[in-house]
Structure formats: C-alpha cells, structure tokens
Amino acid sequence: MIKSLRGRLFAGLTAIILLTGLIGGLFAHHWAFNEAIEMQDSVLIQIASLVQAGSLTGGRELHGVDEDAEVWLIDQAATPQASGDEARLWSVKDGLALATRKGQPIRVLLRTRPDGTRFAVAQRTSVRDEIASDMAFRTVLPIAALIPCLLLVTAIVVARSLRPMVRLADDLDGRRADDMTLLPAGQMPSELHPFIASINGLLQRVGLLMDQQRRFVADAAHELRTPITALSLQAENLDAVDLPANARGRVVALRQGIGRTRHLLDQLLALARQDAGQDDTRAMPVVKLDDVAKEVVADLLPEATGRGVDLGFARLEPALVRGEAVILAAVVRNLLDNALRFTPQGGRIDTCVYRDGDAALLQIEDSGPGVASAELGRIFDPFFRGQRPAGDGAGLGLSIVKRIVDRLEGTIEAVNLAEGGRSGLRVLVKLPGADA
Numbered sequence: 001m002i003k004s005l006r007g008r009l010f011a012g013l014t015a016i017i018l019l020t021g022l023i024g025g026l027f028a029h030h031w032a033f034n035e036a037i038e039m040q041d042s043v044l045i046q047i048a049s050l051v052q053a054g055s056l057t058g059g060r061e062l063h064g065v066d067e068d069a070e071v072w073l074i075d076q077a078a079t080p081q082a083s084g085d086e087a088r089l090w091s092v093k094d095g096l097a098l099a100t101r102k103g104q105p106i107r108v109l110l111r112t113r114p115d116g117t118r119f120a121v122a123q124r125t126s127v128r129d130e131i132a133s134d135m136a137f138r139t140v141l142p143i144a145a146l147i148p149c150l151l152l153v154t155a156i157v158v159a160r161s162l163r164p165m166v167r168l169a170d171d172l173d174g175r176r177a178d179d180m181t182l183l184p185a186g187q188m189p190s191e192l193h194p195f196i197a198s199i200n201g202l203l204q205r206v207g208l209l210m211d212q213q214r215r216f217v218a219d220a221a222h223e224l225r226t227p228i229t230a231l232s233l234q235a236e237n238l239d240a241v242d243l244p245a246n247a248r249g250r251v252v253a254l255r256q257g258i259g260r261t262r263h264l265l266d267q268l269l270a271l272a273r274q275d276a277g278q279d280d281t282r283a284m285p286v287v288k289l290d291d292v293a294k295e296v297v298a299d300l301l302p303e304a305t306g307r308g309v310d311l312g313f314a315r316l317e318p319a320l321v322r323g324e325a326v327i328l329a330a331v332v333r334n335l336l337d338n339a340l341r342f343t344p345q346g347g348r349i350d351t352c353v354y355r356d357g358d359a360a361l362l363q364i365e366d367s368g369p370g371v372a373s374a375e376l377g378r379i380f381d382p383f384f385r386g387q388r389p390a391g392d393g394a395g396l397g398l399s400i401v402k403r404i405v406d407r408l409e410g411t412i413e414a415v416n417l418a419e420g421g422r423s424g425l426r427v428l429v430k431l432p433g434a435d436a
Ligand SMILES: Nc1ncnc2c1ncn2[C@@H]1O[C@H](COP(=O)(O)OP(=O)(O)OP(=O)(O)O)[C@@H](O)[C@H]1O
Pocket: 263, 267, 334, 338, 339, 342, 366, 368, 369, 370, 371, 379, 380, 384, 385, 386, 387, 388, 389, 390, 392, 393, 394, 395, 396, 397, 398, 399, 424, 425
C-alpha cells in the first residue's frame, strides 16, 4: 500500500493511462489491420476490372502492377496443362478466395472474360499480412509515443496540485514553537480549507492556553514579590537587633534564601514579560548594542573587581540592532552574570561587540570551567542548571536570553574554549544588524 498521496495518485493515473493505451492500441491495431487487408482486396478488384476491360494485358505473371505488393496476373490460357496447385486454382469459382501456389498461401481474385477465358489476380498472403501489419503498426505508433508524454504531464500535474500541501507543511515545520500565527487559507486549494480551518482553530486554542499560562506565571511572580520584599525587610531589621552569635548565622542563611527566591521571581517575571512582548522586530526602535553592553559592564564592574575577576572589552565597535534597550541589557546581563559566577578569582571575562556584515555580534568569553559537553545542548532549557551549578541561579537566565534572541530573529551558540590549554565558555549572540 503506497502511503503518500502523491504516489497513490500517480500510480492510479499511470495504471489508467497504460490500460487505456493498451486497449486503445490493440483495437486500433486490429481495425487498421483489417482495413488494410480490405484495401488490398479492393486493389485486386481494381486490377481485375482493368484486365477484364482489356486495358491491362500480361503474360503468365504480371509484375509492375504493384512492385512492392507483389501482385501477379495469371492467365489460364498461358498454363494449358496445369497440374497440382495450379489446377486446383482454376477449379475455384469466380470471386475472392484463398489458395495455395508453389506451396505458399495466396489471396486470389478469379474472373472469367466474356470470351470464356479465365484469369486470376493473386497476391501472396504473407506479403499482404506484412503490409497490413506495417500499416497497423504505424496507426498504433502515435498512441505509444503519447503514453510517456501523458505520464510526464501526469507527474507534473500531480506534483503541482500537491505543492500547496507541501508548502503548508514546510511553513508549519519551520515555525518557532511559540509562533501561533494563523495559516493563510487565501491561495490554498479549497479542498485544504477545512484542514487549514482545523489547524487554525487548534493554533488559536493553544495560543490562548499559552497566554493564560504566561499570565499566570507573571501574576504569581508579581504577587509573590510583595511578601518576599516584606520578608527581606524584616530580615534586614534583624540586623539592628542584638542577637546571639548562633542566631546571627541563621539570619544570614535566611537572608540568602530570601535573596535566591527574589532572584527566581525576577527571572520568572522577566521570562513572562519577554513572552508577552510584541513580535514584530521591524516596529522596534534602533538600539546601540555597544552602548547597552558598556552600561551593563560598568554596572557589574564593582562585583567583578570584588571577586578578583578582570572584566572588560576585548573589542568594542558601533553595532546597531532593532530591539528594546531593556531586553538587550537583560541578554548582556544574564550572560555576564553567568561568566562572573563561573570564573574563578584571578580569571578574566572578555566582551566583544562588533558588526560583521549584516550581523551585530556580542561575544562573551570567560575563563571558568566551561560546560560539560553532554550538557551543552541543554543549557538553554528553562530550569536546567547542570551537574555543577554555582551560586544561587534559578536556571532561567539562558532560556530568557534564548527567547529574546529568537524573538529578535538572531542566533545564539555556546562553545567550550579548548585552544591553547585554556578553559572557559564562549557565548556568541548574532543579531540582525540595523542601520541608523
Ligand atoms: N559561563 C558559564 N560557564 C559554565 N557553565 C555555565 C556558564 N553559563 C551557563 N552555564 C551552565 O548553564 C546553566 C544554565 O545557565 P542559566 O543562566 O540558564 O541558569 P543559572 O545561571 O543557573 O540561573 P539564572 O541565570 O536563572 O540565575 C548553569 O546552571 C550552568 O550549569
């Protein structure tokens, strides 16, 4: 059973074409053959009429009536003492008949002249058949030649008719997972309309569900921020209170826990806000990526210096992109935050911003341990933190970055640095460059 619709259509149509061609060819051959035989009979009749009228006289065998067709004129007068086949020939009545001559089957037309003498116009059956087959074959030839052309046209028509379906599938396959844009039914064949309507219905429902979920996460994170802020204020107030030494240690742990929770809520909010943002990059303002990076690096410099990490730019060139300064800053901040977290004291973090052709590039290289190669493919997944997480991460930073980069129609890749015995992670973000 052929699974593909195209294959099935083509096989069915091919069978029909071949069958029609075969039946048509057989009938055409049969008719043409009979017609040719009849035509040759009428030639015999015409020759006989000419002979009878005296316009054609000949000897024992008349050639030249029709050289190729091997038509003979046999006069009974020329063979008075006939025997065998010849004698049997003259015993046949006037008219068309089948006979044998010199051991070969022939078609003869016998006639009697007014003076009583008889003659025969004869033709070898094998020659007649050959001529008839030839003519029949020439009738069938165009049909046979037409079949490959028909098959070719069928293949083209089938492929063309199914192309909208293939295009539809490609469109769906090539989509981002969260792209809920409805499929256009306009130029599609009407047979596909119910199908497209169903898919669009599904897309709408899934979109609605995703919106609800996003709003829920955003609301929950937002609602949780107020009590967490209150909690952290209370914990800070505890600093002023005279506490025994062991209780002070607990307060520090408590404040760290609250800090982690706040960070998680901030990341969740950032993610939810990112998902709810508008999708059309062309409507976004042009932002100087180099300026954004400079600001974030300046912000993080005190922390880096405090940790003994050399944070700076290895390359800083003007690079314009379409986006929002806040979300671009979130990209740079999350990447630098990771680099800082994983780079040991005395290490360095090199930031590069530059333009390469049509793309604006942001590259961050640290001198930390890098990411285990088995984990490299998963670090952009939400809540993934790997085997050796450092610090109080929520595991959301890179997934936020990835979503932002996707939305800005850019790409992001992370590779471990291995050259020259050094370790570390290099993250390269490529965004479509914009013009001023
Ligand atoms: N520069 C890096 N060096 C080594 N490992 C890294 C680096 N950046 C990311 N990773 C690995 O990828 C994981 C996911 O990073 P991601 O930024 O998404 O989460 P996080 O930093 O743990 O938490 P968050 O960013 O939400 O605070 C990290 O937990 C870590 O295992």
